[in-house]
Amino acid sequence: MASVSVDKIEKSCVEVSQILKALAHPQRLILLSNLLEGPKTVGELVNLCQASQSQISHFLTRMKLEGLVKAEREGRFVLYSVADKRLVRLMKVIQTEYCEHE
Template identity: 45%
Template sequence: MSKLDSGMMQIKCVEVAELLKSLAHPSRLMITCYLSEGEKTVGELQELCDISQSQLSQFLGRLYREGIVSSRREGQFSYYSIKSKDVLKMLESMQKIFC
């Protein structure tokens, strides 16, 4: 492996480690697993995950800031979805292995 390849590997490893750190809470992981099935409203996620609205808002805020989820507003509802196709593929792989 050349130095350039090694340098790129280090950069990618840091990126992946940050992504995994973002998902390294059971509730954040559960939220992203449900979102991997398709777009959901905050109310739907709250019911599915059985967590308080304030906790859900904190978790969604972090996932949004870290570029894992995107949101859109339609009327009085906020809809969330997985932003990155790579994250979606990773979540699908984890579900196949662990679920």
């Protein structure tokens, strides 16, 4: 097995802890779960998440700053999507392990 430097492990641990901290809110998890299905507008997320437009916008702004989501303008709409394929995989594991019932 290859040796991994302590600096690299520490850097990875810091990155992972920042991601987990950013995910540590139920509404953020709900937003990301909905974005796994594909890009969505704020209006679509308001309907899906049953939250106010200002709440959704606030969360999306924070999540964008934290690198969880990205925004692309399409005409007069802004479409939000998950920013990192690793986060997509992590969210799918969370859904499989904690959200799907047999």
